[in-house]
């Protein structure tokens with residue numbers, strides 16, 4: 001019953017969230033047996049109110065969290081983020097080495113070019129539903 005109510009509310013608010021645009025959504029394809037992976041995308045706020053991401057979920061993983069990479073004592077480490085703010089007119093990048101959606105406990109192996117759904121939750125209680133493409137990590141070099 002609760003699931004049904006949540007679903008209906010996201011349909012009703014769908015037009016509002018046409019103003020939050022997610023592009024280039026990918027989930028990193030890792031070798032079979034690796035239980036965790038990450039999702040990356042660009043999210044643009046075309047609305048006139050700030051959007052605050054507070055949580056994520058995915059039906060193909062046991063748990064999803066918003067993470068960032070931070071330097072601690074010269075070591076790169078990941079930290080869960082309680083919120084990510086996207087100001088009106090701004091874009092925020094979720095990308096390797098930075099913000100990402102951490103996906104814990106994959107329920108089944110992912111395949112190249114598989115299409116998966118991830119839901120972001122905002123502080124205002126809205127759901128942003130993302131369709132992401134499973135793909136090999138792109139090579140990122142920082143000098």
Ligand SMILES: [Cu+2]
Pocket residue numbers: 038067068078079100101102
């Ligand atoms: Cu992470």
